[in-house]
Amino acid sequence: MLQAMPDIKTSAHVASADLFKTVSSHWPSGVAVITTVGNDGTPHGLTMSAVISLSLEPMQYLISVDKKSSTLPLIKQCSRFCINFLNISQGDIGMKFASKADDKFAGINYRTSRFGLPLIVGAVSSITCALASVVLSGDHEILIGDVLEIEHYGGEPLVHLRRAFHTVASL
Numbered sequence: 386m387l388q389a390m391p392d393i394k395t396s397a398h399v400a401s402a403d404l405f406k407t408v409s410s411h412w413p414s415g416v417a418v419i420t421t422v423g424n425d426g427t428p429h430g431l432t433m434s435a436v437i438s439l440s441l442e443p444m445q446y447l448i449s450v451d452k453k454s455s456t457l458p459l460i461k462q463c464s465r466f467c468i469n470f471l472n473i474s475q476g477d478i479g480m481k482f483a484s485k486a487d488d489k490f491a492g493i494n495y496r497t498s499r500f501g502l503p504l505i506v507g508a509v510s511s512i513t514c515a516l517a518s519v520v521l522s523g524d525h526e527i528l529i530g531d532v533l534e535i536e537h538y539g540g541e542p543l544v545h546l547r548r549a550f551h552t553v554a555s556l
C-alpha cells in the first residue's frame with residue numbers, strides 16, 4: 386500500500402544547512418589533492434573529497450569545486466588537472482592544501498609529470514585529466530576530465546569521515 390507523500394511545505398524546514406553538513410560529513414570519502422599549474426609554471430592545488438570515477442568509456446573523472454576556490458580559475462585556464470589520492474601518512478598534506486596559504490607546495494615532495502602537472506610523491510595514485518566540460522551547479526562548478534594518464538603506486542588511502550582523517554583499518 387502506497388503512503389501519501391508528506392506535504393512538501395511542512396517537511397522542507399528539516400533540511401537545514403547544518404543538517405546538510407552533518408549528514409555529508411557522515412559519508413566517508415577518500416582525500417585527494419587536485420593540482421594544476423599556472424601560466425607562469427607555478428604549481429597550485431586544493432584538498433578535495435568530491436571526486437568521482439564517472440565513466441569508463443571514455444575514462445572520465447568528475448570533481449566538484451567551490452566557486453570561491455582560488456585554484457578553480459587556474460584549473461580552467463590550464464585545462465588540465467591531476468587527482469592525487471592521498472596515502473594514510475599524508476594527512477598533513479591534506480590539511481595544508483585545505484588552507485588558503487600562498488605557497489602550499491613549500492616543503493611538499495612533488496615532481497612534474499610529462500603533462501607538466503605537479504604530482505604529489507607518496508600518493509596512492511595520480512590521475513592526470515584534460516578538462517572536457519564544466520557544469521555550473523549551485524555554489525560549485527562540476528569539472529569533468531578525460532583521463533590522460535594514470536600512475537598507481539598502491540598503499541592505504543587516507544579516509545575522511547565526521548570531519549576527521551582516518552585509516553581504513555581504524556574504521
Ligand SMILES: Cc1cc2nc3c(=O)[nH]c(=O)nc-3n(C[C@H](O)[C@H](O)[C@H](O)COP(=O)(O)O)c2cc1C
Binds near residue numbers: 435436451484
Ligand atoms: C577533507 C576535505 C575535503 C574537501 N573537499 C572539497 C571539495 O570536494 N571541493 C571543494 O571545493 N573544496 C573542498 N575542500 C575545501 C578546500 O580544500 C578549501 O576550501 C581550500 O582552502 C581551497 O583552496 P583554494 O581556495 O586555494 O583553491 C575540502 C577540504 C577538506 C579538508
